[in-house]
Amino acid sequence: MALLTISDAARVTGASRQLLHRYINTGKLSRTPDGLIDTAELLRAGFALQVGDTPKSHEVTGDHDTTVTPPVTADVTPLERLVARLEQEIAAAHTREHQYQEQIARLTLLVEQMQHRYDRLLDMPRPSPQDAPGAPQTPRRVPQPPTPPDAPPTPPDAAGDARGAMRRRIVALLQDEPEGLTPAEMQARLGVERSLTDTCQGMLRYGRLRRVGRGRYVAIAPG
Numbered sequence: 001m002a003l004l005t006i007s008d009a010a011r012v013t014g015a016s017r018q019l020l021h022r023y024i025n026t027g028k029l030s031r032t033p034d035g036l037i038d039t040a041e042l043l044r045a046g047f048a049l050q051v052g053d054t055p056k057s058h059e060v061t062g063d064h065d066t067t068v069t070p071p072v073t074a075d076v077t078p079l080e081r082l083v084a085r086l087e088q089e090i091a092a093a094h095t096r097e098h099q100y101q102e103q104i105a106r107l108t109l110l111v112e113q114m115q116h117r118y119d120r121l122l123d124m125p126r127p128s129p130q131d132a133p134g135a136p137q138t139p140r141r142v143p144q145p146p147t148p149p150d151a152p153p154t155p156p157d158a159a160g161d162a163r164g165a166m167r168r169r170i171v172a173l174l175q176d177e178p179e180g181l182t183p184a185e186m187q188a189r190l191g192v193e194r195s196l197t198d199t200c201q202g203m204l205r206y207g208r209l210r211r212v213g214r215g216r217y218v219a220i221a222p223g
Contacts, residue, residue, distance in 0.1 A: 003036040012039070013047040043082055167203055170196065171219045174209070180216035 010017045020037070023029035029045045031037050039049060173189055174181060181189070183196040190196075200217050203209040209217045 002039050003032060003034075004039065004042075005036060009037045009042060009047075012049050013042055014050060015047060040078075043079065049079060163199070166190075166192075166196075166199060167208065170199065170203065171208060174217065174219035178218065180212045180218040182215050183217070186217075 004012060006017055006020055009015075009020055013020075020029065023045055024031060029037065030041055042049060169190055170186055173186060183200050186196050186200070187194075200209060204211060204217070208220060210220050212218050
């Protein structure tokens with residue numbers, strides 16, 4: 001590369017001397033200890049060299065300068081190589097940017113699909129705890145038809161009725177307990193697992209038991 005003065009560099013690049021001095025002051029452009037500028041520095045700073053101009057190149061030898069006019073073709077090949085390399089770097093940068101944009105688009109689509117699936121899961125009806133696999137099933141009560149107001153009450157101890165058998169056991173137990181028993185005490189005495197509170201209340205409605213004290217029942221002798 002050739003060494004140029006400020007004036008020659010301004011003429012070759014087409015820039016003003018003030019602009020070159022500004023680049024030098026800000027560090028964008030450097031000079032040799034002799035105050036000359038290398039054409040490679042001009043290219044690095046982004047200036048374009050005008051090949052048609054033939055500036056004088058200064059070379060320092062000893063204590064005096066000799067001015068030599070280099071051929072114009074001396075800078076053409078390095079300049080072309082530099083331009084080709086810059087074009088390659090720009091093309092590679094464009095390729096990387098395109099790849100980044102494609103990757104961002106794929107990630108955005110993936111996030112949207114996951115959000116859509118999450119929204120669908122939120123809209124699906126949730127099963128009740130009883131419908132979950134392995135959950136204990138609570139027996140459901142079958143609704144009974146309403147009893148007419150004037151119909152006689154159904155006897156609780158009809159033959160073949162398991163509930164009637166339990167009520168007979170309760171009556172037999174309470175006949176030996178004149179002071180009465182609570183449903184919990186009946187449950188313990190009879191050795192059953194389920195609570196007898198509902199059974200005692202039903203027998204109370206049908207006139208088979210009578211409540212004494214607080215929560216205690218006694219049997220009513222059949223009339």
